[in-house]
Amino acid sequence: MRKKLIIIGLLFPVWILLYYYKEESANFIVYNWFRLPYESNVSTTLWFFISNLQKIFLILVLVIFLTGIVRSYFSPEKTRNILEGKPLFAGNVLASLLGILTPFCSCSAIPLFLGFVETGIPLGITFSFLIAAPMINEVAVIMLFSMFGWKTGLVYVLSGLLISILSGWIIGRLKLERWLQDWVIQIKTGIGQSSDAQLDFSTRIEIGQSAVREIVIKIWLYVVAGIAVGAIVHGYVSNDYLAGLFNKSTWYSVPLAVLTGIPIYACSPGAVPILYALIEKGVPLGTALAFMMSVIAISLPELIILKKVLKIQFILVFAGILTVGIILVGYVMNLVF
Numbered sequence: 040m041r042k043k044l045i046i047i048g049l050l051f052p053v054w055i056l057l058y059y060y061k062e063e064s065a066n067f068i069v070y071n072w073f074r075l076p077y078e079s080n081v082s083t084t085l086w087f088f089i090s091n092l093q094k095i096f097l098i099l100v101l102v103i104f105l106t107g108i109v110r111s112y113f114s115p116e117k118t119r120n121i122l123e124g125k126p127l128f129a130g131n132v133l134a135s136l137l138g139i140l141t142p143f144c145s146c147s148a149i150p151l152f153l154g155f156v157e158t159g160i161p162l163g164i165t166f167s168f169l170i171a172a173p174m175i176n177e178v179a180v181i182m183l184f185s186m187f188g189w190k191t192g193l194v195y196v197l198s199g200l201l202i203s204i205l206s207g208w209i210i211g212r213l214k215l216e217r218w219l220q221d222w223v224i225q226i227k228t229g230i231g232q233s234s235d236a237q238l239d240f241s242t243r244i245e246i247g248q249s250a251v252r253e254i255v256i257k258i259w260l261y262v263v264a265g266i267a268v269g270a271i272v273h274g275y276v277s278n279d280y281l282a283g284l285f286n287k288s289t290w291y292s293v294p295l296a297v298l299t300g301i302p303i304y305a306c307s308p309g310a311v312p313i314l315y316a317l318i319e320k321g322v323p324l325g326t327a328l329a330f331m332m333s334v335i336a337i338s339l340p341e342l343i344i345l346k347k348v349l350k351i352q353f354i355l356v357f358a359g360i361l362t363v364g365i366i367l368v369g370y371v372m373n374l375v376f
Contacts, residue, residue: 163211269304
């Protein structure tokens with residue numbers, strides 16, 4: 040027990056250093072090792088890929104490890120008993136509000152999703168949390184308030200909450216459990232890892248380590264593919280091109296912005312500067328915010344990663360519900376502002 044705690048205590052500062060210096064290491068690899076020119080499409084693409092590969096895998100390992108430990112305290116039976124009799128819509132509201140307070144990006148979805156499924160939380164409530172967590176990141180909200188004023192920031196937060204609550208509620212009503220991947224269904228039915236509130240902490244650490252090994256092996260290729268797609272789009276699609284594409288008063292500008300945002304990957308703090316650049320170039324606020332929401336909540340890299348836990352039918356329903364919700368918000372905001 041003591042030995043394991045010492046090892047974790049030593050590894051945690053290493054994790055912090057690797058995460059803190061991820062951009063510096065990407066700079067070294069791209070510009071010193073490969074000696075690529077600055078500001079070229081190739082160097083921008085490779086830098087984005089290396090930096091985000093480090094960031095996402097570091098976050099995944101930490102989230103999976105902590106989620107595995109937390110899951111060991113909550114058996115599926117206990118969680119179902121807690122949720123039994125609770126109104127589904129109230130659960131969606133609480134899950135969305137909790138999502139605002141948690142610093143998870145969209146690519147942390149799989150370990151969180153598995154943890155929610157294993158403890159018996161309904162799918163609709165799970166998706167309300169998974170939509171709200173990346174979309175209404177507290178850092179992005181602070182940036183929005185400071186760059187665009189409190190009205191824009193407040194409208195974004197309320198719109199994100201509305202989308203996450205209603206989308207999760209609809210998914211819950213549709214009963215889509217049949218479209219989970221088979222290995223996820225095994226976890227849901229109790230064939231996967233069990234939980235026991237009487238376990239000692241050393242055993243809980245082993246459960247967390249085991250979860251890291253099992254899940255990373257299953258999803259690493261999907262994560263790499265998703266980041267690669269985002270890197271290519273990031274490196275070869277400029278803000279000027281996007282602004283010219285969206286800066287039109289036609290009815291299809293909002294749907295076009297949402298569909299264009301899907302292949303792109305960015306965390307919410309990283310998407311705010313893109314939003315600012317689009318608005319500076321004359322793109323309507325509702326259109327620009329719809330683009331930002333689609334980048335964060337339904338990006339193609341995230342959908343590729345989710346393919347490991349959801350069947351294609353589920354992914355299409357999930358993406359379709361979110362797309363419609365974001366488009367409606369974009370139209371309303373263009374009318375109001």
